[in-house]
Amino acid sequence: MPSFNLLSPIEDALAGAGDLGRALIGRERVRLAVTGLSRAGKTVFLTSLVANLLAAGRGARTLPALEAAAGGRLRAARIVPAEVQATPRFDASAHLRALAADPPRWPERTEDLSTLEIALELDPRSMLGQARALFAGPRQVTLELLDYPGEWLLDLPMLDQSYGDWSRATLARLRRGRRAEAAGAFLAFVDALPATAPAEEALARQGFALYRDALRSCRDKLGFRFLQPGRALNPGPRGEAPLLWFFPLPHAETGDLAALLARRHEAYLDDQRATFFDPFFRRFHRQAVLVDALGALHAGEEAFDDTAEALAAVAASLRGGLGLFDLLTGQGVRRVGFAATKADHVPSRTRDALLGLLGDLVGRDPAGPLDAATSVHAIAAIRCTEDDVAVLEGRPVAAVRGLRLDTGRVARVYPGEVPMRRPEPGYWDHPFFEMPVFQPPRLDGDGASGIPHLGLDALLAALIGDLL
Ligand code: GDP
Secondary structure (H helix, E strand, O other), X not given: OOOOOOOHHHHHHHHHHHHHHHHHOOOOEEEEEEEEXXXXXXXXXXXXXXXXXXXXXXXXXXXXXXXXXXXOOEEEEEEOXXXXXXXXXXXXXXXXXXXXXXXXXXXXXXXXXEEEEEEEEEOOOOHHHHHHHHHHOOEEEEEEEEEOOHHHHOOHHHXXXXXXXXXXXXXXXXXXXXXXXXXXXXXXHHHHOOOOOOOOHHHHHHHHHXXXXXXXXXXHOOOOOOOOOHHHHOOOOOOOOHHHOOOOOOOOOOOHHHHHHHHHHHHHHXXXXXXXXXXXXXXXXXXXXXXXXXXXXXXXXXXXXXHHHHHHHHHHHHHHXXXXXXXXXXXXXXXXXXXXXXXXXXXXXXXXXXXXXXHHHHOOOOOOOOOOEEEEEEOXXXXXXXXXXXXXXXEEEEEEEEEEOOOOOEEEEOOOOOOOOOOOHXXXXXXXXXXXXXXXXXXXXXXXXXXOOEOHHHHHHHHHXXXX
């Protein structure tokens, strides 16, 4: 069973009172968490978000939809100095330097949890605000960004599963298709264990090492995403600990080894809940989830189905199936924006199909009473292409044009078709989806006047527009 922190409601009330107090004096905090299934483009997204917000603060029209949502009141934006911050900091300037280099480079991806605060200065919203501004100065909103590893997102659906249920579901997935090959050594190991295997540490460590190798191969070689537990792939700032050394067993309810692994499974989930999910969901009410849906199409049927399953599980958890939004204290994720990234790989009309596909994957059911409002978007945090027309078998087709990183030449690329819904099996009979890496565009003034993007502003407007 999850452990309950008796202090939580009091902490929640205090946090709520703090937010209210800050609002009264015009010093609000807006907290936005950003994550994505691995390699979704999180580093690039955050870098572009920061650069474009700073540019908007200087008067550039880089985020029109967000500015409209904020009533055109944004006057200035600056990064808040780190001071004595305990969590690692998102290094926006280093990432911007890579993009501003000659030739421009993609930033190194970040793996760990990190945070960054941006102070936004806004004109007051109301007469009361104007009066307050006379003595308290302009309204200042601190945008707190939290960037956490996408792998951890997949721990969410684990929170309400017993070790037995998790073992069954995980082994069934691992035995399917190409995963079975990648996980061959691990599956052979667990299948050879007797139903009442002893709780030997050497056995547990060997099993975990094989399991982790299988997860890594599935992620790195096959492009799969539904891999658990998250800290087996990304241990995070606290490193590795014994509670992590569990893996799924075919006989999960018998024997001492199973009992040991079940205790670790429970301890792991308690730990993730206590040190990450609970404090995080208590404070971060807005959540952006990035998904490389085009990359998943490109990776083929199995990888696509796996991404679809992972996304559906995450969306169900975030939707409040776990009661994460607490009506009593008003805490929890209230708005989730799912975004299909790298949408500049397809021409504008195909982006509508991409949006439809993402909505289908996320399963936008009518909101239940505990639902965090969900929106879906197709975005490119850094737009590298323009729309163009290519000729395919003598017929004109919508394409994109950009500088390919591999050849260093401008190329016209017909990416292929994006289905509006989860593709029928027939779609994969002629699998064709091209997705080259494009060189990022050269930035005017090293990004000081913003970074070209697609739809970043609409996503931000949907997530935090109401708070500005
Ligand atoms: P992370 O692992 O989620 O942090 O992924 P990154 O942000 O490092 O992105 C991985 C790669 O995806 C980048 O190096 C780019 O090649 C590509 N990428 C990310 N965002 C975009 C985008 O908006 N447009 C294009 N064309 N490529 C992108």
